[in-house]
Amino acid sequence: MTEGTRTSPGPLTFRLWAPDARTVELRLGADGATTVPMVRGDDGWWEVTTDPGDGRYAYSLDGGSPVPDPRSRWQPDGVHAPSALVDPAAFPWTDAGWRGVPLEDAVVYELHVGTFTPERTFDGVVAHLDHLVDLGVTVVELMPVAAFPGRHGWGYDGVAPYAVHAPYGGPAGLARLVDAAHAHGLAVWLDVVHNHLGPSGNYLGQVAPYFTDRHHTPWGAAVNLDGPGSDEVRAYLLDNVRLWLEDYHLDGLRLDAVHALHDERATHLLEEMAALADEIGERTGIPRTLVAESDRNDPATVTPRAPGGAGGLGLHGQWADDVHHALHVALTGEAQGYYADFADPQALPKVLGTTPFFHDGTYSTFRGRVHGRAVDPSTTPGRRFVASLQTHDQVGNRATGDRLGHGIPLGRAAAGAALLLTSPYTPMLFMGEEWGASTPWQYFTDHQEEWLAEAVRQGRQAEFAEHGWGAAVPDPQDEGTVTASTLRWEEVAREGHRELLAFYRQLIHLRRTVPALRSVGLGEVEVCRGPGAAVTVRRGDVRVVAVLGGGSRGGGRVEGELPEGAEVLARFGAVQLDGGRIVVGPDSVVVLGGCA
Structure with a gap:
């Protein structure tokens, strides 16, 4: 994790899984001028041992154009360029005494590195860790940092799952942030996307059968978890979990849209991930937390594993969108789309008092069917569900990226904060929420292909036109869109903002110190x-x-x-x-x- 690429005084072994390739060549150097033939093994892995030169490399399959390493840790020149070697042992970690944050003590703060500060870097986040400590949160949840096209974007169109986005600061920058956060007493979770890749720079499917058309997702073909070659695909994803938790010392992962991980095996991939996280946590003495985003409303996602498959998947937590929806409707009065069911007067009492799932076997008008399963609080405590007033999804997927506080009085936003932060769930804040940030958080991209940029523009316009918002949708490719979405830290001390911030601090302090807010659980409210x-x-x-x-x-x-x-x-x-x-x-x- 040095600032430059890794060079070696001696030979290094390069390996690539490409079971269907007839020939594979290693291309060394930033210009790919040095070509080294690789040798195929019986298992579909190609291998060669050679001097790595300047540390830049790529692979050419069957004489085709060079492609980055599927396990690349760094793409310093972008997702289409050669990969760069990184030495994970080179970073001077100082967190040997770090013992982590258990889920029951978690107050989560979701942030996007590229809009948290004007610097748009990991080091920019480090400069504001004191603010987070003073606020009282205990976990920083980073939105995806895996390499994606262009300079800025949400990160959910990443195409190099092992690499750290270079404009943010690359591998060394992420390590500095995690190390500094631990020094401040803050755990760090990372949002990872295993269910699909973005459309630009997606080379995995060219290298090996990482995807299959046996299953489909909203983004196209699903990840190949149960077909021919899926043993290696599963190993690829499990090693990715290991990379973040061990090499980068991360305390947890938020797993994006796990309902799109189609797996028909007896042991689901998520169960294997949970077992791996538990093993790492037990071995290191630092809890490792996996939190799922799931649309299923199924408590089995967070029910502990049991011998013989009698338990659940064993993940430690999951997002509880129904809690958000009920709070949003109660605070704003909005009841269109998927909010319609939550206009029920009993929605808020139900999700704040007895279950995180308003739909727990009830009819969902948005889906046109019965949805969800009941939660038993005696076996699945409230802390396993991460609840929020705002998230990147619920703000950024509004036409103009308006925050909750932009449409309601300050006092009502404060009341929503009180209901959330005194609830039996693990609370999560979205960056700037704590002071009622005036900035929106909009959808932005930096695609270099004009056809893709235009497709994104038209797609966003079409998505919101039927709501009467089409003309107001910001251009995702406009530099001004990401600038408008960047927090303005000078607001923290201004009237109105500072009072709300003080109230958030007070609520988080109460959550930590008042016995009833720690001991009285879901079903007793x-x-x-x-x-x-x-x-x-x-x-x-x-x-x-x-x-x-x-x-x-x-x-x-x-x-x-x-x-x-x-x-x-x-x-x-x-x-x-x-x-x-x-x-x-x-x-x-x-x-x-x-x-x-």
Whole structure:
């Protein structure tokens, strides 16, 4: 992980799995001028031992154009150029005393390296770690950093799953960030995409049968997990998990859209990944956490493994989108598309009190079918579900990338934060949420092929035109789109922003220090939708009283007796105490402790 490519004083062995190739040549040097024939083994692996020269290399199959190494750790000149050797033992790690963050202590902060700071680099993130520590979060979740086309993008069109995006700082930059985060007491999770590759720079299918048309995904052919050659494909993905958790000292991975990993084997790939993460965690004494994004609403995803396949897949956590949807509808009143079902008055009480899955065997109008399975809180605790008010998906996939706080009053956003951060779930914030960032977070790309750039433009326009938003959709290829999506850190100290930030800090502190917010679990929480916009949550001796609106939304305030022994732990907005009575005004919230 040196700043430059690795050169070696002696020969190095190069290996490539290409079972269908007739000939394979190793091309050495940035210009590929040196050609070295490789020798095929019986297992479809080609091999040669030679001097690596300047550390740049590529492979030519059957006399074709050179392609990067499928296991390349670095593409310094982009995803179409030769790969660069990296020595993973070269980085001077200083985190030998790091012991990790267990899931029950996790407060997650999702960020995109390219828009978190104007520098758009890992080192830019390092400069703001003190802010995250002061906020009280314990886990930084990086959006994908695997190499993707161009300079900037979301990262979900990555094409080199082992390589670290060069404009962010490459392998050494990621290592510096993880090392610095551990020094600050912060764990680091990484969002990884194993279910597909992007359309530009996707060479894996040319090298070996990494994909199959036996199954399909929204992005095309599925990863080959159960057909001929799938043993090596599974090994490729498992080694990728090992790379991030061991070589980069990462504490966990968020696995993108695991429902698109079609696997008909008796032992699912996800179960193997979970077992690998557990083995690494046990061996190192540092917990390694795998969190799935799954559309199935199936608690088996996070049910522990058991001998003979009697248990679940054994992943440690999964995103709980239904919690987001119910909160979003309650806060904004939006009820179009997949939000429609969550306009049910019982949606919020259900997902905050008894289950993360509103659809747990119930009919989903958006899908046109019954969806999901019930969660048993006694065997699947709430902490296994990661809940949020905002995520990159839920903000960035809106036509103009508007954040939750852009459409509702500040006090209502604060009330949403209180409901989330006092819930029995593992909470996750999206960068800038904590101070009510004014910047949108929009969809942006930097494709070099004009046909692909135009296809993306037209696709986004068409996607939102039927909602009446077509003319307002920003151009993903415009440099101004990524600039507009970059956080403005000067806002942190401004009026309104600093008050919301202080409230977030206070809530996170309460989550860590108030016993009921640590011990009273899912299924033991009482949630009541009162008259108008009022919501009351009781979790042990903690009560949250929120008014999510007022005026035209009705139910402008809540007034009542202060519970015996109660004290105000946090408040935001119009909250008044008068003797033994409490009044919570429109778009305001109070958190009480010690309630009898």
